[in-house]
Amino acid sequence: MLIRRHFPTFPFKKCINPMRAKSSSMCLLVIVLIWCAGISISLYIRSTIFSNLSRSVYLSPGGIVSQQDKRTCIVPKLPLENKELSKYYRKPPKLDCNYGYNTWVSCEKSVCKITAATKRAYGKVACSFKEFMQGPDNESRFFPAVRITKQYNLTKSDFAEVECKSSEGKYWAGLVSGFRRDSSVGKVPAVKNEEKPLLDVMMFGISSLSRNDFIRKLPQTYRYLTQTLNAHVLESYNIIGDGKAHNLIPMLTGSREVELPETRKRITGSSNVHVFPFIWNEYKTMHYVTAFNEDKPGFATFNFRLKGFVWPPTTHYMRPLYMVFEKQQRFYQTPFCWGLIPQHQVMLNYVRDFMLTYEGYPKFSFSFLSELSEGYVNLISVADEDVQKWLEELKTKNALNNTILMIFSDHGTQFEDIRNILEGKIEERLPFFSFVFPEWFPKTYPEQYENFKKNRNRLTTPFDIHETLRDVLRLQGSEASPVGTSETQNITRALSLFQRIPRDRTCADANIDPQWCICLSSEWVPQTPKIDYLKEELTNVAINKINDFTSTQRLHCSKIMLKEILWIKNLVLNEKLLKYKGVKDIDGFQPDFTSNMNKSKDIYQIQFSTKPGNFIFRADVIYNFLSGVADTGMNTIRRIDNEYSGCVMADYIRKPLKEFCFCKNDQG
Structure with missing residues (x-):
């Protein structure tokens, strides 16, 4: 069927066809006038755009940062319970590896033995071990096989490919992971000052977990971190790029990828990433034993x-194991299992053995787990109990006595459906990051510790983590150059958390591009009858949440009511953050601002007093102006005054309740 296309008729149609024109001079005049008008409009638009650009943006080493972001940073506090996000959350079934691919050989540190169960089942067994390590072109290098019937000692690597055969002809093949003390490591260094032991640094990351998601999905781990290990959680830690590499590279090198030598695979003549100034190299100069571990080798930070790396970048390096395992994974019957243990447990055990094997040596380790959380929303929950028990074991075996422990993530969930929800977009930019210090650290370094505590609620980035890692070395006598000496760095963008970070630090100061900047501007809410009704409704949502929280102790804690709304602000996100959809290029350098996310919510911050007791609270409340529903959470509400009533000192009032309970016996 022929489809006719109908085009609009232009007023100057006849001028386009001179054969039908009544007056060629008139046509020429019309064309010239249109051309001149077009040029004038074009020049006007061009000059307007560029004059606006010169006023509103400046070019920084990391990209274009809006001058609008030069404002004091207000980071929103989002409720843990969220109806829109909760529809994506499911509790996964427990990971059961009891039906996995059984192993005939087990390793305890560097000693590998045929298991007693294997000998009972199959009689005499002989095995051949081929150790392997990092080789050229990201391939594993295998050493000659060694045949044994009793035990094998790992000497060249921490990993081996094993083949076993019983006298009855039964066959087994698999991989083993152990841990041997590297022969290149010298004697235990002498401690110069007993009051200032050498500090170990242990960084353990889990991909794609916002601060709130970590609390939701790893509740046992979070409780153990905060209640037993007294971890400090950064409340305003802001990502600076899209994806893992754009946040871990600055953390480990102090620079963005675009500021470093070219290392992309598809660029002819590019270098391997050994040219990057990795922080572990600075630790090596202070005689630290080092380790770098990352799973999912095909999608690894420095390999995707x-x-x-051409050779192992650190003393111990897990990539060769994961490379060989990826090729043999089809032989393992249960997903996410390594024989009879979970895959994530392999890394946990390896890090534990690293910490215990080098007792007395200064140690730096950086480990990153992606298998359960990169590409999955809920699966990381299956590791909660294992991670908590791992931390408990490290503490029990004194591996944390002199260790600064950092448990962290690179960014929040990046699924598109979650990104299109306001809270999901905000949480993506606020990953989990926590610090645990040795018990002696506050007394030995009081100024640094007090500064750190003040910085927990101030705007921080991966650049600051890198500078903090360098400051750990300075505390121990390193002559590392002070921050800002590199010509490519803005002196304000990298601040150690042991120094006082300005309260009024902005995204522009911290070199955060607008689409990643989580700092909100605030607008005072005017007083009108309609707005006054909304203010009271929003405030009562927060008060009801407090009363629900204290209801378990109603025998001791009074119900509270609104006394006065002291002030209310509307917290506003920048437009580039709202419009950000993703990246246009494979490298993640070109932002795509075509998101059509419907903005149906406002965020309000309210300060109010209550009665009885005249307590003063501040709460962040999210209001859906389409449905008229407001929501908040206990994690978004905090006490502003410091007055506490008598019964909160009693043991029967749990610590989280203390700041919200007004004791009935205090009502006079």
Whole structure:
């Protein structure tokens, strides 16, 4: 069927066809006038755009940062319970590896033995071990096989490919992971000052977990961190790029990828990533034993787009194990299991053995777990109990006595459906990051510790984590150059958490591009009858949440009511953050601002007093102006005054309740 296309008729149609024109001079005049008008409009638009650009943006080493972001940073506090996000959350079934691919050989540190169960089942067994390590072109290098019938000692590597055969002809093949003390490591260094032991640094990351998601999905781990290990959680830690590499590279090098030598695979003549100034190299100069561990080798930070390492970058390096395992994974019957243990447990055990094997040596380790959380929303929950028990074991075996422990993530969930929800978009930019210090640290370094505590609620980034890692070395006598000496760095963008970070630090100061900047501007809410009704409704949502929270102790804690709304602000996100959809290029450098996310919510911050007791609270409340529903959570409400009533000192009032309970016996 022929489809006719109908085009609009232009007023100057006849001028386009001179054969039908009544007056060629008139046509020429019309064309010239239109051309001149077009040029004038074009020049006006061009000059307007560029004059606006010169006023509103400046070019920084990391990209264009809006001058609008030069404002004091207000980071929103979002409720843990969220109806829109909760529809994506499911509790996964427990990971059961009891039906996995059984192993005939087990390793305890460097000693590998045929298991007693294997001998009972199959009689005499002989095994051949081929140790392997990092080789050129990201391939594993295998050493000659060694045949044994009793035990094998790992000497060249921490990993081996094993083949076993019983006298009855039964066959088994698999991989083993142990841990041997590297022969290149010298004697235990002498401690110069007993009051200032050498500090170990242990960083353990889990991909794609916002601060709130970590609390939701790893509740046992979070409780153990905060209640037993007294972890400090950064409340305003802001990402600076899209994806893992754009946040871990600055953390480990102090620079963005675009500021470093070219290492992309697809660029001819590019280098391997050994040219990057990794922080572990600075630790090596202070005679630290080092380790770098990351699973999912095909999507690893320095190997997915970049050319990776030619030789092991650290004393111990897990990538060779994961490379061989990835090729043999089809032989393992249960997903996410390594024989009879979970895959994530392999890394946990390896890090534990690293910490215990080098007791007395200064140690730096950086480990990153992606298998359960990169590409999955809920699966990381299956590791909660294992991670908590791992931390408990490290503490029990004194591996944390002199250790600064950092448990962290690179960014929040990046699923598109979650990104299109306001809270999901905000949480993506606020990953979990926590610090645990040795018990002696506050007394030995009081100024640094007090500064750190003040910085927990101030705007921080991966650049600051890198500078903090350098400051750990300075505390121990390193001559590392002070922050800002590099010509490519803005002196304000990298601040150690042991120094006082300005309260009024902005995204522009911290070199955070607008689409990642979580700092909100605030607008005072005017007083009108309609607005006054909304203010009271929003405030009562927070008060009801407090009363629900204290209801378990109603025998001791009074119900509270609104006394006065002291002030209310509307917290506003910048437009580039709202419009950000993703990246246009494979490298993650070109932002795509075509998101059509419907903005149906406002965020309000309210300060109010209550009765009885005249307590003063501040709460962040999210209001859906389409449905008329307001929501908040206890994690968004905090006491502003410091007055506490008598019964809160009693043991029967749990610590989280203390700041919200007004004791009935205090009502006079």
